[in-house]
Each structure stands twice: as structure tokens, then as C-alpha cells.
Amino acid sequence: MESAIDKHLKCPRTLSRRVPDEYQPPFPMWVGRADERLEQVVMGYWGVQYRGEDQREAALRAMRHIAASLSLPDGPLSHDLTHHTDNSGYDNLMIVGYWKDPAAYCRWLRTPEVIEWWSSEDRLSDGLGYFREIVAPRAEQFETLYGFRDELPGVGAVMDTISDDIEEHGYWGSMRDRFPISQTDWMVPSGELTVIAGDPATGGRVVVQGHDNVALIRSGQDWADAGEEERSLYLNEILPTLQAGMDFLRDNGKDLGCYSNRFVNYIDLDGNFLNLSYNIGHWRSLEKLERWAESHPTHLRIFVTFFRVATSLSKLRLYHEVSVSDAKDQVFEYINCHPQTGMLRDAAPTKT
Template sequence: MESAIDQHLKCPRTLSRRVDDDYQPPFPMWVARADASLQQVVMAYLGIQFREEQREAALKAMRDIVASFGLADGPQQHDLTHHTDNQGYENFIVVGYWRDSAAYCRWLRSPEVDGWWSSEDRLGEGLGYFREIIAPRAEQFETLYGFRDDLPGVGGVMDGISGDIEEHGYWGSMRDRFPVSQTDRMRPSGELRVVSGDPAKGGRVLVQGHDNIALIRSGQDWAEAGDEERALYFDEMLPPLLQGMDFLRDEGQALGCYSNRFVRNIDLDGNLLDIAYDIGHWRSLDRLERWAESHPTHLRIFTTFFRVAAGLQKLRLYHEVSVSDARSQMFEYINCHPRTGMLRDAQPMQA
């Protein structure tokens, strides 16, 4: 048994864990590992928003973004998703991961990428675009996997997998897996602010984030699952999960959830794959924890998972959670409806 916090990220604790030192988890789980050369990762969510009749144009835009990943300094890991939001708009999201923030900056500033995003053509196509990008330092994110190979998400840019870890299976274990939690409570500071543009008018809108916005990606992969595990997922796990995700999407604002999207993975032609995940932005890790520990919509998800977790063979479940500094965030929107992502909760800058 080992700690979720790797040895090179350990430091003298000033804040205690949520469990005693002799705690034994109820079943095995693992975390992604990276060597000390990994200082910061970049998680880029690049979206296209459209109506059904614009699907072909949106697919082309999605493929253009994916093609740009093949340029110098593109991401080491990416995936594609689709979802329909609660305003009836469809959305493709291209999600890219870099383990080198300097490489990401070179990619972002390349003439091909910057020129495409900055082009006036984006304003007149009838599509919406957004890019929601965070770059947590190595001590500012944690992972958790119920499997040990072919890691999705940020695990795909790391170097390997841990042995069985201690910090899981109890309330507060998510926080305890963060290396920064040894000395920092990760409290938020400031508010979301619109720094340019007007969400109500469309066009280009830039939102300024704040320190310690929390981002969770929580996924399920049933591609290799047999009939019994598929039935378990669709009949027992998915109904309470969808209920919880819809609740956060529609009513999460009062709880500190800025944005919640339950997405399905797709291929380049937009065909659905047997993989799905939630993308949730929260004001703080504390707000995410409060929902997870006390709200009926999450308690139903959690108790179902605990009941079946030890028997899972091919159904792959995981999550990654991060916080980030305001200076390491970008939230930018072009012609998106005003309830997209951070637009809903962003306040106008004071004169």
C-alpha cells in the first residue's frame, strides 16, 4: 500500500488527512504517476456549439481543430466528445492534454492556430466556439482509476501507474490525494468576471477566472464490458448518474457549480463511442466536496458505486480533479449563448 501523493511531491504536513494512519481501503484503486520532470500540465477544452442543421459545418470545424494538434508542439493526448446542453444546442468538444506548458504556449501562438481562432471568419459562420483551458501545477491535481492500463485524460501524458493506494473510499479522500493539500486548503479568491465583450450580444467574450476553480472529469468506459456489466452500468449506475448530472447542469449554480456537462465520446465522424464522462467546473474544491458528501443526487451515485466496485472487471471507471491559479486559466467564447460554460456566472467588470 502506498500514498497517492508521490514521494517527490511530499512535504511536511501542516494540514491533517481526513482518516487515521491505520485506515485500510475497502478495495484497490490506483493513481497516475509522473516523474519530477512534470511540473505543470495543460488541459484544453475546445468547443464548437451548433444547431442540428449546422452539424456538417461543426464536424468540419472539429476536424480542423484535431488537425491542428498534428502541428509542432501539439498535445500528447486528446479525445472528442458530444453533448446537447439545456438550451438545446449541440456541442462538440476537442479535449487536449499537454505535459509541457511551454510547448502548449508555442502551439497556441503558432500562426496556424492563432490565425484560425483570431480570424474574422469565426464571427460569421453561424457556429459558436469556446476554449476553456486550465494549467494546474503537478501538486494541483489528483487522479483515481479502477484499472491500470491505457489511462485516459491526464493519465495519458503521465509516466505510469501506482501500486494500491491508501487515500480512497472515504469522504475527503479526493482532497487528500492532492499534493498541495498537505499545506493549502485551496480556497477560492475573487469572482468570475467578463473582461471583454458582452455575453448577451454574442461575438467574442473573454472571462477572467479566479484562483482555485476546481475542475472534475469523471468517466465511464464500457467498450470492453460484457453483457452483465453493461446491464449493471445502464440499469443501476447510469440512472442516478444522469439524475445527478442533470441536477448540476440545471440547478448547480446555487451550490457553486459554474458549469456541468455530461458528454459522450465520439469519433471524427461524430459517431458515439461506448465512453462517457462528466466535465464539471466548480467555484472551489470545498463546494464540490459539499455536494459529493451531502446531496442526495451524489449519495445515490456513490452508494451504487461502492456496492458494485469490487466486482468490476471490464467496466472502467475513473476521475481526475484539479485546481488552478487564475493566471493559468483561459475562458474565451465566440458567438456562444450566454449560459455557456463560465458565461452564465461571470459578472461584468466594475467601471
């Protein structure tokens, strides 16, 4: 058994773990591994927002355009397509890409086909909403956890390999303990979300400035290869509890420090649903996320349900990734999105 923190990211601890050194986890789990050359990753979320069936085809065309642009030189090493309906009744198509080299991302972003399409006046007049939410955590600023060891999704797809069984899981606080930076840093947030360009109430282009240590969690479920028994277990026992918790955060997360919560389903290029899903949540801090996870009934039900069935899972693939990032490594930009979208809801107006 080994630590979730890779050897080259280890340093003398000034902050202790939540469990004693002799702790033994109740079942095996694994984390993604990358070599010392990986210093920072880029996690990019692009959205197309629409309302009503009459806009669906136009939205799908826009999604396909963004997805195709990811195949240009210096595009991401991995990407996926998703759909969700938000609590304002809007449909959202999201294209999610991962880079292991921020310089490659910057080159891709400056490609004429990419920058000209995003900055075109057509984005303001085609009847759709658009957003891009980009974070670039350093290697010490993110952690992963997988219940399987092959074909890692999300940020795991840009890492090199998988660990052996790890120590830091199965207890409250293990998420924080898997962060390399947690050895010396509490990851305390500073500042507030602030609108620095545009006005969410009137639409158009709006830019939100983030703050240090915004926390981002992606928690996924893949039942594509599950047999009848495991599929039933997921659909009838795990999913209802999970859906209730995610809907609660979507609708009531503001008071808990959750800026945005989206429970999304994978789709193909035609918008057909696939048997994979994940939740994507932005939080003011890791501490706010931890507090909800450890104490709120909606997550305690999820946690108890998972622990009850964890040892019987073989084909149902569950995982998560959590990151924090510096304000300078965040981009939150919205075009004609409704004012409850993403970071817009909680962003303070620019002071004049």
C-alpha cells in the same frame, strides 16, 4: 500499499488527513504517477456550438479542423472528441487535449495555423459558436483515481506510469487528501468570475477572467470492453443514477457553486457515438464540490451505487481527475456562444 501523493511531492503536513494512519480502503484503486520533471500540465477544452441539424455538418468540419491542428508540432500528447447537448438545447462538440509541457502548448498556440484560424473574422460570421477553456494546474494541484491500471485516459495519458494500491480512497475527503498541495493549503478560492472583454448578451468575442482555485473535475466511464453482465449493470443501474445527478448539476448547479456541468459522450470524427463518456464540471472551489459530493442526495445515490458494485467490476473502467489552478493559468474565451455557456452564466459584468 502507498500514499496517493508521490514521494517527491511529499512535505511535512500542516493540515491533517481525514482518516487515521491505520485506515484500510475497502478495495484497490490506483493513481497516475509522473516523475519529478513534470511540473505543470495543460488541460485544453475547445468547443464548437450549434443548434439544429442544418448546422451539424459545418460544426463537424470545424471540429475536424481543430482536431487536425492538434497534430501540428508541439500539439498535445493525448486528445479526445465528445458531444453533449446543453440545457439551452444547443449541441456542443468538444475537443480535449493534454500537454505535459506548458512551453510546448504555448508554442503550439502561437503556430500560425492555430492562431490565425481562431482570430479570423470568419469565426464571427460562420453561424457557429466557439469556446476554449484552458487550465494549467501545477503537479501539486491535481489528483487522479483509477479503477484500472492500463491505458490511462485524460491527464493520466501524459503521466509516466501507475501507482501500486493507494491508501487515500473510499472515504469522504479522500479526493482532497490525494492532492499534494492539500498537505499545507486549503485551496480557498479568491475573487470572482468576471467578464473582461465583450458582452455575453450580444455575442461576439467574450473573455472571462477566472479566479484562484477554480476546481475542475473529469469523471469518466468506459464500457467499450464490458461483457453483457457488466454492460447491463452500467446501463441499467449506474448510468441512470449518474445521469440524474449530472443533469441536476447542469440545471441547478449555480446555487451549489457549480459553474458549469457537462455530461459528454465520446464521438469519432464523423460524430458517431462511442461507448465512453465522462462528466466535466467547473466549480467555484474544491470545498463546494466536496459539499455536494458528501451531502447532496443526487451524489449520495451515485456513491452508494458504485460501492455496491465496485468489487464486481472487471471490464467496466471508471476513473476521475480533479484539479485546481491559479487565475493566471486559466483562459475562458467564447465566440458567439449563448450566454449560459460555460463560465458565461456566472461571470459578473465588467465594472465601469
